[in-house]
Amino acid sequence: MLTIINRIKCNLNLVLLGAALCSAAVAETPSAPDLTALAEHSFRSEEDKARNQYRHPVETLTFFGIKPSMSVLEIWPARGWYTDILAPYLKDQGKLTVANFRVDDGTMQDDRKIFWSRISERFSQRILKHKEHFGSVEQTEFDPPGYMFLGLTQQYDMVLSFRNAHIWNEQGYLLDVFRAVFDVLKPGGVFGIVEHRASRVSEISSSAVEGYLDESYVIAVAEHAGFKLQAKSEVNANPKDTKDYPKGVYALPPTLAMGTVDREKYLAIGESDRMTLKFVKASSE
Template sequence: MLTTINRIKCNLNLMLFGAAFCSAAAMAGTSMPSDLASLAEHPFRSAEDRARNQHRHPVETLTFFGIQPSMSVLEIWPARGWYTEILAPYLKDQGKLTIASFRVDDGTMQDDRKIFWSRISERLTQRILKHNAHFGTVEQTEFDPPGYMYLGLAQQYDMVLSFRNAHIWNEQGYLLDVFRAVFDVLKPQGVFGIVEHRASRVSEISSSAVEGYLDESYVIAVAEQAGFKLQAKSEVNANSRDTKDYPKGVYALPPTLAMGTVERARYLAIGESDRMTLKFVKATSE
């Protein structure tokens, strides 16, 4: 009789263990989805980052660029990793993500802005290492034109992505050089996806821009000079409320809000900048 009772207890324990194991497996499955929409809203991301989805449209933007989970993708200057949080888990099982971060400060940097960027890049590196279960293995390289221009091997990537960096490269005089470097590391028919603050058009041949904005036609012309072909444009990141005439340029708008408390409600109501979203291809017979 005692043996029978023990067997019943043993079987019951096995059933409970099995149920708990299956429940844990199910939770693990739901906690790490593979689709872009779920990853964009994943609780791993901060509430502030998820709130910005309404302005940055990551699912629609990445879908427009044609990203696939099996691709080898390079993200240039990911900063705090807003897009990296989505890209890394999306690619980690079948594909590969590489980030080209700002170079580490070796103690010789004099430019305060570069020191700031370096610190942000280092924090992202540490975060990726700490949260390996979410990010997976992310390759990294340093990128700081013109001295640090290495993005990878020739024809290494299926896709290269740049989110709101082009105005900085243009300001420093390296936009064409960067685009050419991107062209070299893309595979034939590879995609170069750009999102950038868009200046106001005055006419077909001119535009008006304050700090941080670039003319869309100009960006396209530079990319074509580097060898790219414009495949498509999207208005997914357009914002008609952005008048682009602020004392501190695009930085007056969220998330920077560089004007502090001055007209803060106005800038919050405008939202993030009006942005061009451009899809280029490496149209070559190589």
């Protein structure tokens, strides 16, 4: 009888020990960062947080399927509006790389490129200054067609581009950039694009002034580069955007290129109507 009782006690102790080990393992597992909390974080300026209503960062990143353990590349983050959210989200379990515009070595002639270079330099210094927020963010330079290196082959789980495609298309490098993105994504990886959307005139044509792109065209270029369109979202749609302004998309906030002319009108419209596209790189058979 004592032997049976001792065995029962022994088995009970093993069960309790196993439960304790499981509890400890659960307690040691880092909790997933809260995107909503990061979007409203005190580190972000009030001006940037006010733009959440137009850019919908939580809904957009959730639609793309981001996870805190991913290796993510953000192309041309500019002043880091999205990076302020992405970096702390990924810093403990994942990895963020940003492809900034290249630094002006004194040979740049294009005023716009010089402007972008200065923005990238300031942003790069900001990342280094606030490591407690950003963590270890890897930085590289990207300026097609001369600077096309985005990383190693099949390096990233996700690549993100926010309102850059119209610039690459304007310069004639959209397909080249998409192919470069395809190369650095892992099989099954996601390419998330947010871009100013042109007005659709018919099934085969669209019309818009500076800064807008036709959604079907962007999809066709991405598919030509090897991607498959997995899903589209209207989370960043804006039906108030008539897309017929003298300075194109730049008449709208945040640029407000018309200055004081019809300023209240453009503020009432808000930021541009945008396509939100999720592409995948098909897994190898």
